[in-house]
Amino acid sequence: MEVQGLGKAFGPHRALEDVSLSVAAGEVVGIIGPSGSGKSTLLRCINHLEQPTSGRVLIDGVPIADPGGREPSAKELAALRRKVGMVFQSFNLFPHLTAVENVMLAQVKALGRPKQEARARALELLERVGIADKADSRPRRCSGGQQQRIAIARALALDPRVMLFDEPTSALDPELGLEVLGVMRELASDGMTMIVVTHEMHFAEEVADRIVFMADGRIVEEGPPRQVMRAPRHERTRRFLRAVLDR
Amino acid sequence: MTTAVLFAHWPDWIGDLSGGLLESVKLTAAISAVGLPLGLLLAMGSSLGPRPLRWLSIAVVEVARGVPALVVLYLVYFGLPQAHLTLEAFVAATIALGFTMAGYTAEIFRAGINAVPDGQREAARAVGLRRGQELLYVVLPQAVRIVIPPILGYVVLFFQATSLAFAVAIPELISRAYTIGSSTFEYLNVLILAALLYAAIAIPASQLVDWLERRRDRLA
Amino acid sequence: MSSVVDYLGPLSAGIGNTLLITFGAFGIGAAIGIPIALARSARWRPLRMLGVAYVELLRGIPPIAWLFIAFYGLAQLGIRVESMPAAVGGLGAISGAYMAEIYRAGLRAVPHGQFEAGRAVGLTESGLYRHVIVPQAIVTVFPPAMTYVIGLLKDSAIASVIGAQEITALALGEQQQSFAGLPIFLAAGIIYMAIGLPLGGISRWVDVRLTRRLADA
Numbered sequence: 306m307e308v309q310g311l312g313k314a315f316g317p318h319r320a321l322e323d324v325s326l327s328v329a330a331g332e333v334v335g336i337i338g339p340s341g342s343g344k345s346t347l348l349r350c351i352n353h354l355e356q357p358t359s360g361r362v363l364i365d366g367v368p369i370a371d372p373g374g375r376e377p378s379a380k381e382l383a384a385l386r387r388k389v390g391m392v393f394q395s396f397n398l399f400p401h402l403t404a405v406e407n408v409m410l411a412q413v414k415a416l417g418r419p420k421q422e423a424r425a426r427a428l429e430l431l432e433r434v435g436i437a438d439k440a441d442s443r444p445r446r447c448s449g450g451q452q453q454r455i456a457i458a459r460a461l462a463l464d465p466r467v468m469l470f471d472e473p474t475s476a477l478d479p480e481l482g483l484e485v486l487g488v489m490r491e492l493a494s495d496g497m498t499m500i501v502v503t504h505e506m507h508f509a510e511e512v513a514d515r516i517v518f519m520a521d522g523r524i525v526e527e528g529p530p531r532q533v534m535r536a537p538r539h540e541r542t543r544r545f546l547r548a549v550l551d552r
Numbered sequence: 553m554t555t556a557v558l559f560a561h562w563p564d565w566i567g568d569l570s571g572g573l574l575e576s577v578k579l580t581a582a583i584s585a586v587g588l589p590l591g592l593l594l595a596m597g598s599s600l601g602p603r604p605l606r607w608l609s610i611a612v613v614e615v616a617r618g619v620p621a622l623v624v625l626y627l628v629y630f631g632l633p634q635a636h637l638t639l640e641a642f643v644a645a646t647i648a649l650g651f652t653m654a655g656y657t658a659e660i661f662r663a664g665i666n667a668v669p670d671g672q673r674e675a676a677r678a679v680g681l682r683r684g685q686e687l688l689y690v691v692l693p694q695a696v697r698i699v700i701p702p703i704l705g706y707v708v709l710f711f712q713a714t715s716l717a718f719a720v721a722i723p724e725l726i727s728r729a730y731t732i733g734s735s736t737f738e739y740l741n742v743l744i745l746a747a748l749l750y751a752a753i754a755i756p757a758s759q760l761v762d763w764l765e766r767r768r769d770r771l772a
Numbered sequence: 773m774s775s776v777v778d779y780l781g782p783l784s785a786g787i788g789n790t791l792l793i794t795f796g797a798f799g800i801g802a803a804i805g806i807p808i809a810l811a812r813s814a815r816w817r818p819l820r821m822l823g824v825a826y827v828e829l830l831r832g833i834p835p836i837a838w839l840f841i842a843f844y845g846l847a848q849l850g851i852r853v854e855s856m857p858a859a860v861g862g863l864g865a866i867s868g869a870y871m872a873e874i875y876r877a878g879l880r881a882v883p884h885g886q887f888e889a890g891r892a893v894g895l896t897e898s899g900l901y902r903h904v905i906v907p908q909a910i911v912t913v914f915p916p917a918m919t920y921v922i923g924l925l926k927d928s929a930i931a932s933v934i935g936a937q938e939i940t941a942l943a944l945g946e947q948q949q950s951f952a953g954l955p956i957f958l959a960a961g962i963i964y965m966a967i968g969l970p971l972g973g974i975s976r977w978v979d980v981r982l983t984r985r986l987a988d989a
Contacts, residue, residue, distance in 0.1 A: 354888050379897050387894035397889035401907045401986050411893035414903055443986075456889075463894060618968045619961035620929035623940055627961065630953030715834035719933060726836055733844060740845035747833040747841065754832040 306351075306467050306498065311360035313343075313350055313522075320346040322522045323360070328467065331496045335503060335513030335530070339545055343522040344502040345394075348469045351500070352389040353382055364388050364466055387415055390460030390468040394476050396452045398444040404431060404455045405440040408462045416463060423462075430458035434488045450481030454488055461492075468492070470501040506549060510534050518542045558741050565732055565742055572725035573749050579724060580711040582646040587653025587710070588703065594654055595661030600687070609658070616655020622716050624648040629720045641720040649717075653710050657703055664699035665691060701765035708757045712750060725749060774952055779959035782946060786939035787963065789856065793928040793938060796860040798921050801867020808872035809879075823872070830869035835930050838862045843934040859931035863924060874916045878909035911982050918975030922968050929964075939963055 306328045313321040321343045328334050336344045350357040353369060356376065362369045369377065369385045377385070399407050408427035412418045418426070431437045434454040436447075444452050453473055460468060470489065474482035486508050493499060493512050503509050509516060509530065516533040518525045518541075526539050537543050597609030616624075625648040632639060639647070668691050676686035715726040729746035733739035811823030830838070842858040853861070882905050890900035932941035943960040947953050 352892060354891060382891070383894045383896045383899075385894075386892055389892075391889075391892035393885060393889060393892075395885050397883075397885035399886065399889070399904055399908075410903055411895060414899045415894040415896070445986075459893060614969075615961070615965070618926075618965040620926040620940065620964055622929040622932070623943070623957055623960050623964065626940070626944065626947070626953065627957035630947050630951075631957050632954070634952065634954040712832075712834040715836040716930070718836060726834065726840070729837075730840065730844075733840075738848065740841065740848040743837060743841045743845045747837045750834055750837060751829055751832040755828050758828075758832065 306365075307363040308347075308351065309361050309363070311347065311350055311357050311362070313346055313355060314358050320522050321350065321357070324519075324522075324524055325360075326517065326524065326527075328498060328500060330466075330498055332515065333493045333497075333499045333501065333513045334515050334517060335501050335509035336517045336519060337503065337506070337509060337545075338519035338525075342519040344519050345471050346522075347519070348391070348471050348500065348502055351469060352386050352391055353377065354391075383415060387411075387463045388466045390463060390465035392453070392456050392460055392468065392470045392473050394472040396444070396449070396456045396476070398452055398456055398459070400444050403441050403443055404436065404447065404458075407444070407455055408459045411459070412462050426462060427458070430461050431455070433461075433491075434458050435484070448481055449477045450484040453477065453481075453485045457485070457488055457492075467498040467500065470499065470503070472502050472504060475504055504549075506534065506546075518545065520545070558744070561736070561738060561741060562745050565729075565745060568728050568732065569725060569742075569746055569749060572723060572728035572746075573753070575722065575724040576711065576714045576750075577753075579642065579645060579649075579714040579717060579722065580707065582642070583649045583653055583710050583714070584707050586646055586650025588657060590650065590654035591657030592661050594658035595665060596687075598658065599662050599665050613655045613658045616652050617659075619652075621649055621652040621713055622719060624652055625716055625719060641717070641722045645714070645717040645720060645722055649710060649713055652713075653706060657706050660699050660702045660706070661695065664695035667698050668694045698768070701761050701768055704764065705758065705761045708754055708761060711757070712754055715750075774950070774955060776955040776959045776962065779943075779946060779952075779956050780963065783939055783942050783956075783959050783963055786937060786942040787967070789931075789936060789938040790925070790928050790967070792856070793859050793863060793931050793936065794921065794925045797863035797867050797928070798924055800860065800864025801869075801871045801920075802917070804864070804868035805871025805875055808868050809875040812872055812876060813879075827869040827872055830866050835863060835866055835927055836933060838866060839930060839934050855931070855935040855937075858934055859928070859936045863927060863931070867920070867924065870920055871917065874913055874920065875909075877916070878913035879905065881912040882908045908986070911986050914982055915975070915979050918971075918979070922971055922975075925968055925971065926964065 308324060308326040311321055311324045312319070324343070324347055326334070326347075336347065338344050346355060349355040351362050353362075364385070369381075398404075399410065402410060405424065405427045408430055409420070409423040412423035412426060413420055428437060428440060431440050434457055436451050436454050436458075439447055439451055439455070444455065447455065457468075457473075473489070474485050477485065482505070486505065489499070489501070489508075490512055501509070501513065511530075513530050515527060516530045517527040518533060518537070518539075520541050525541050526533060526537065533542065534546060537546060594609045594613055597605050598613060599606075601609060625645060628639065628648040629641065629644040632644075672690055672694065673686060676690040681689065714724055717724050718727045718730065721727065725746050729742045732742045736742070808823055808826055811819050812827060814820045814823065839859060839862045842853055842862040843855060846853055846858075886904055886908065887900065890904040895903065928938060929940040931938055932944060935941065939960055943956050946956045950956070
């Protein structure tokens, strides 16, 4: 997957400026940085939940859309988003559906899988994230950690080429966050391509193949976790890490 | 029919219709003068009163909200004379629509009273206020502030409901439009003018209510 | 002097038309409310203004004026509409404005994240609304919609002024024959409450079930 010169402006405010990033198959990229640095906006632009104002995103060499050209049609967008799984900070599970129905919905309605097959796949995924016993519960009956794991299963169900995680544990108690990080760790070791925006520095250092540090809508520096976190080259990165690690 | 024809007689009618509009506004004021205090009383009765009074208040509210205003109006205007109580049309409409308004606004007042936190009442008692004082000086002032926008919303709604007084021949706006229509057969033209006169009051008034509501929510 | 009970039977003959006006108007309003709500929140300004104008005018002018326009006004243009269709159509047009606002409030009550999550899993816009947004919005839409139906039941009495033979018109007819206004209109009131109270009960029951469906396993 490749991000080329992505920019996003909200009125006069430039949330992203000329961000380029290429992610190899099976790679895990951790994105860190202060709040308001554009990390979430980057993820949301990658699957076009926000329309980027410049630049483009390619998956398997195919551009999702050229902002310079026309806006992608609703159909193209839907097709694109099936290749990109997204996990939100606030889970955003569908409250009117049970866990297994949450995981089935897009399989049936977006991919056109037969219900039986979708259900089998959904149960398999819930098993994989360790909450098969909650399959018939509605989200409100699940803990935050369980909800986030359902959300991960929901995203995996479409067999995405890449998974985006937008601060998946920051709405969770530390203990429940561990459940989620455990699932993500397994996904990474299974070879899933992942981009993870996170505040969990230890997790990022341990699991990511590469760390990207962002500030003020730009990538300040990137490199292997050890180097970025232990020996950052930029003053801005150093300042951020000091603030975070001192806490 | 061209636009010119549609507007042709508007200048001739506007005077008569304005008189009707004034009558509608007067009726609205009279209805509110009856309906709002009665609504507040019913609300206090149904949320603060002793049990029998509570049930009675709830029953009155249910009837006022459950029976069409027009039926209540007919009941007062045509029914009460049977009980040897003949009322002028304006008085009958004031009583009937005021009763209906009381039913609707009682629910609003009640919600307002319930929205005042219990802590306020406890605090009032803690500083030694008697029950009546607690209500008058602590609960009601806060409740009233909460309910002003929706209550005004009902005033706007009942301004429109004054058109029901057509049924008992009060010369308010829609009656006059109808009378002009039936003598000139230019129903459409005169009805549109009357409709616009209603809208000219009701739309800005309800925008004002929305604004008050937003402001209240912002300040809260 | 005849009593209230004597009039319940004759007036009940109007129940059919009262219900026809109530639910006919509601059906029209529920249907046209959707495009009006969409217009009301459209991105294209002229369309949005049109939606706003519709909602404001239909709600800002009394129902009686709309029914007169539909019945007497259109007749002036050579369009003769019978009293029942005029009542159903007129009140239906008004219902469209109120329902549009109810739908809009329902949509606003669905958290933004639900739209994002639906899009992120690759649903098309229509799939998003059908499977994710509407099932949730319906919980917010239902109670005010039912309150509105009960309001329409009472507004249907206004149809009597253009001669629709519903409960109130029949009561007025009896009154003109016997001048026994007191029992006649009491009977009419009782009939309206006998329809409205169960309607309110049913709506509360459905509301509880809908809410529970969303909350529980």
